[in-house]
Amino acid sequence: MAQPRILVVDDDESIAFLLCARLKSYGFRTVAVNSGEEALRYLEKNLPDLIMLDYLMPGMDGCEVLKKIRSEKSISHIPVIMLTAKHDQSCKIEGFKMGLDDFMLKPYDPEELAGRIKAVLRRAKPPVLKKIKNILITGGAGFIGSALARELLKRKYRIAIIDDFSTGRRSNVKDMLGNKNFQLITGSITDEALVSKAVEKCDLIYHLAATVGVKNVVEKPLDTIIYDTVGTSIVLKYASPKGVKVVLTSTSEVYGKSKKYPFREDDDVIIGPPGVNRWSYACSKLLDEFMVKAYHDERGLPAVVVRFFNIVGPGQVGSYGMVIPRFFKSALNNEPIHIYGDGEQIRCFTYVDDAIDILVKLADNEKANGEIINLGSNNQISIKELALTIKRLTKSSSKIVFEPYRKYYGEHFEDVKKREPDLTKLKKIIGFTPKTGIQEILEKILHYFEENPEELNNI
Ligand SMILES: NC(=O)c1ccc[n+]([C@@H]2O[C@H](COP(=O)([O-])OP(=O)(O)OC[C@H]3O[C@@H](n4cnc5c(N)ncnc54)[C@H](O)[C@@H]3O)[C@@H](O)[C@H]2O)c1
Structure with missing residues (x-):
């Protein structure tokens, strides 16, 4: 106009x-x-x-x-x-x-x-599907963001990433730096001038930047709250007038302590109290979801929320509390594998490439707009079984040691017994769900560590 x-x-x-x-x-x-x-x-x-x-x-x-x-x-x-x-x-x-x-x-x-x-x-105006050429990925130097950037570059899009390298790594983006279609913007999503300039040039935003990892969240609740809510509000503020589609990555943590399995997107959530720092992440991401919904419903912003359930794969580091890289490091070094709690906690692990495939599909799927969608797998496994499988796979002589949560996460830590996604909505919207099984995922990760043994030092 x-x-x-x-x-x-x-x-x-x-x-x-x-x-x-x-x-x-x-x-x-x-x-x-x-x-x-x-x-x-x-x-x-x-x-x-x-x-x-x-x-x-x-x-x-x-x-x-x-x-x-x-x-x-x-x-x-x-x-x-x-x-x-x-x-x-x-x-x-x-x-x-x-x-x-x-x-x-x-x-x-x-x-x-x-x-x-x-x-x-x-x-x-009647909605017009804009042709996407330029994509902004916040948190693009992270584990998932960098893999997404790499995949989109292969598909000939122009990619800009914003990352403050708080948990992201330069080595994650090193291979893309020379590509003329790749731009690295170093800075924080809380910097309005930086975000507004980056949004101005893009047709689609994947918003992944966030303070993540149980250990990080427990130790830095303030960073978690500020980056995961104020940062998101800034991204949405500048996306909205331009009508740029936003794909926001949320988390299965938002279901909190719910025991109604499998978790469905419209279930009630049961979040723990503010006295327990781990819930600052779930609460912040939940607020992000409300913000995205409100921008969609009140201002017509095309936007979708994706709730990730334990996305794993080569390149993930364990220093912020991620379990699989941590278990591999211990097993490959024949050191004790530490399980926090009784090991009966159940998780469903999802292979990163499957998640990326779905993120790409959701971007130009109009049916997804305004929706909150679980993205996970049905690969259910207890943490104890996970440790035993990694031990077997690596032919390790590691002992498995059970330790109280408080030793790592402080007195008031609460864990979630089981997390299992209901994937009906995902299947309905894009027609399929992640398929890579847990054995295959672990084999791929092992192969990665064998090819890149120096990576074990980063965990
Ligand atoms: N990996 C999982 O299993 C999982 C599960 C649930 C949700 N998620 C969500 O997926 C997204 C990506 O997670 P990931 O596993 O790749 O973690 P990651 O730590 O590898 O990626 C997060 C990235 O965001 C960057 N970042 C953090 N704060 C920032 C800020 N203020 N400004 C700019 N960049 C900032 C970090 O440096 C990092 O590169 C996050 O939003 C996370 O909440 C991941």
Whole structure:
């Protein structure tokens, strides 16, 4: 749309003037009128692309004007955003009942207002599937992000990654650095200027950057909360006005202590209390999910949440609490394999390439938009069985030692007994589920360590 035209309706001339000036600075054309009656007269002969309507006006108030607009066939389709200084917000409820498109309280943040206008304008148009060329991956130097970047480069997309290397590794992206279609942006997703610039150039965002790993989360709950929520809010804030699709990676941790197996996306979740640091991750990711849903439902952002269930494979490091690399390191060095707790905890491990295949498919699948989808496998195995299998596979003489959680994660640690995904929704949306079995996954990881023995030092 070439320079959208906005009708500003406000009885206060100076406010209308200021609003028009701000909107012009964001590339909109504006016309201002100072009463509801004047607005309706203007609309008899003109069709603006959007109307900014003040609520409190002498004569007709904003809701009365909106009612007239919605009942007049020739103008009823024009999107309307209401602005008000009234704090009880009853006008908001009334306005939405009458087909209001968005609502903002004065004083408003100009950047936020411009973003919301763009989102409303985009929703007013029929959705057009944008051809994807440029992809941004936050957390692209991490285990999953770097494998995703590599796969997308093979498919000839242009990839930019943002990573602060908190848990990501330069060695994960070293092979891609010389590729003309690959750009590394070093920095944090909490840096708004950096994120807004990167989002400006992309057609799709995979948002993976997060503080991860049980050990990390338990030791750094503040990082977890800030990076995993504020960071996400910044990514969504800049994606929304552009309508750039966001694929957000969440986690099976959000099911918390639920015992209703297998976990379905619409199940209630049972999260532990704030006194137990591990739940800061689940709570933050859950809030991310709410944010994505809200941006999708209220602002029409094409976005999908993917709940990962233990994604594993070559290249994963164990220093932040990841179990498989840690067990391999101990087994290959014939050192004791430490199991935290009784080892009866059950997990379903998913091979990283299977997960990436699905992430790629979800990106241009419109049925996925607005959905929260489990991404995992049915490879159920107890942690004790996992240790025994790795010991067998590596022909190790390691002893298996059971230790209390508190030794590693402090007094108040709580573990989750079992995590098993219901994959019905995933199957319905993309037609298949991950297939690599646990034995094959472990063999591939062993092969990787045999080829790259120096990697054992990074665990
Ligand atoms: N691996 C799994 O089994 C699993 C399970 C559930 C969810 N997830 C989710 O998948 C995503 C990727 O996880 P992973 O296993 O690849 O972990 P990872 O630690 O290898 O990747 C996370 C990446 O994000 C980067 N990062 C962290 N904070 C950042 C910030 N503020 N700004 C920029 N970059 C930042 C890290 O440096 C790292 O490269 C995460 O969102 C995680 O929550 C993974």
